[in-house]
Amino acid sequence: MTDTIHRCRWAQGDARMQAYHDEEWGVPIRDSRALWEKMVLDTFQAGLSWRTILNKREAFRAAFEDFEPERIAAYGPAEIARLMGDAGIVRARAKIEATIRNARAFLAMQEQGEDFSRFVWSFVGDAPQKGDGTGSAARSAAGDALSAALKKRGFSFVGPVVVHAWLQATGVINDHEATCFRR
Template identity: 60%
Template sequence: MNEMTRCAWAGDDSLMQAYHDAEWGVPVRDARTLWEMLMLEGFQAGLSWRTILHRREGFRRAFAGFDPVKVAAFGPADVERLMADEGIIRARAKIEATIGAARIYCAMAEAGEDFSDWLWGLAGGAPQVNDGVRVPAQTPVSEAMSKALKAKGFKFVGPVIVYAFMQAVGMVNDHAPECFRR
């Protein structure tokens, strides 16, 4: 197996390749990082991951390093500030959904519910390793996680978005059979 053979989606974009090589599919257990990735996947809806990845640092700056406590305190003036920020995707519904999701995250934490434990519990507790050939857009697990997230009030968490999130944070390993990361 060639050490530099990657999943085809990484293409020839150096940032996409670095993301593939160091992050995609690596199990993430940190609650704040999981929340950040779920929010970024929500912003991806209707767009490409490449678009989001190239703006990730802008998102981090605009959303206070994706600190849920700080984002939960955002108000109408912050929404307007974000709507004018060219470093992010300026979609009001997605911005407001992120602020709402920060409030949900904080409410869960205040109730003693760990976001990471909750999500990983929904995912079965351990990474699922697929064959990397037949990569679905969604699965029964992503459908159930989507339903649970929506029940808590999260938005932009349909089963396709959730499956992409699960791949990104290593709940699912869908690296191609020939990929050096498999």
């Protein structure tokens, strides 16, 4: 008799997605820079499948200089043109420009003494929030509130659906399905 490991439906049938699910997705992240990197990737995922972004993640890291916000914040027309010509990433000007604005907003928070991780986690009382176990929620109250707060701080392309997906990916919200071994 073999034991069956139950995973979220979206992670079944694809070895890379399964590994991402088992090792990364939903693991609580408390490091501001790691949260920032995941936010950039979730911004690019908007309207696309996560599989697309996961397959291009290393190309994104190279194109965006390991997601170093100080470097990205200084990007201008030449860097935007370079990124628009990079077939290894998603070449969406609005998302590229949002990433630059978001790097500047991230750094502005730091300059004002506001820790990004503490800010994010404050929306769930500093403890992972459990989803309903269905894996089908596209939004959450925490995501809606954080989306609005990020926009007030100058972030863009951080609507409630994008933010909720980001909170799921970073373990701020545990949205593994009820039967998933990771729940």
